[in-house]
Amino acid sequence: MSGPGIASVPVVMAATTELDRVVTDRLERHELRYTSGRRAIVAALRAADGPITLPDLLDLAPTLPQSSAYRNLALMEEAGVVRRVVHRADYAHFELAEELTEHHHHMICESCGSVQDFTLPAKVERTLDAAFREIAEQAGATETSHLIDLFVVCGDCPADR
């Protein structure tokens, strides 16, 4: 639709932020470039206040083809930039890898499926960490991470059911 030539770059590729540098670094270690499509994905994930589905992502980055989105999410997951979380059977949700953000958990509305981040008091986290270490050890396993989901009916949803 748009002719070649004058490129429309209304949105400045926001000066390389700290996040961008880390992402660039991680991608390079996997011989991946930080292309505009991947920047769009990272920007969208950062803009969201929780994990989002692919349709959500495409809404935030309308020019991004679906297959490219899926492909790059998979590659970036491999590179430790993106994390995929599966809460329901329909769509997976994507967010920035935890190491690029803060340790957090998810509050999921069982009615509308929306997902919101939350954090636990440091003290509680420490208690949990100790418990997990103990559990894993007794099973002869090594913990790599943990995930805590809080299922709720959110304020926007009628408490039907």
Add this chain to the structure above:
Amino acid sequence: MSGPGIASVPVVMAATTELDRVVTDRLERHELRYTSGRRAIVAALRAADGPITLPDLLDLAPTLPQSSAYRNLALMEEAGVVRRVVHRADYAHFELAEELTEHHHHMICESCGSVQDFTLPAKVERTLDAAFREIAEQAGATETSHLIDLFVVCGDCPADR
């Protein structure tokens, strides 16, 4: 419980166990019958020591057709007998509804995908419950349940990747 000796129960397991009664009751409330196929599913889920995939289930109940397994799992989930948990993108895992068992969590091997149940000390659970209630309240939401997954590399899997 009992020492070695003569089993007092014939091979044919007919007796309605406590679990069976509860299941029957829940199914009836949803106008569902506790058929042999559904019994086979419940028996398989009880036999497993953690949530299992559909192929696992079919291995434990070889005569059960796939579509019947899926259909009845969905119906029994609706009736509060079965719980579906999704950890990966490939297969969902199924287990008996928590109210029919004990409150527990899952330790998942990232390498081989096996899932094992574990429980947290009651004290830790109480701490968590309080924290969750607080979190949900502040968000204007109502907690319905929570889920804790511990990701590990199990003892049977090489720590490589």
Add this chain to the structure above:
DNA sequence: TTGCTTGCAAATGATTTGCACTGCT
């Protein structure tokens, strides 16, 4: 009978992938 169940096969739909083309480096 009535209608819940079943099993087969076909449909569905999120995700993946083959292939030819683009565009960095």
Add this chain to the structure above:
DNA sequence: AGCAGTGCAAATCATTTGCAAGCAA
């Protein structure tokens, strides 16, 4: 040049569903 990246369309595959036949109340 050379090869990673892209986009379209077709392929995958777990899961769902339509339909005709079976069985329990």
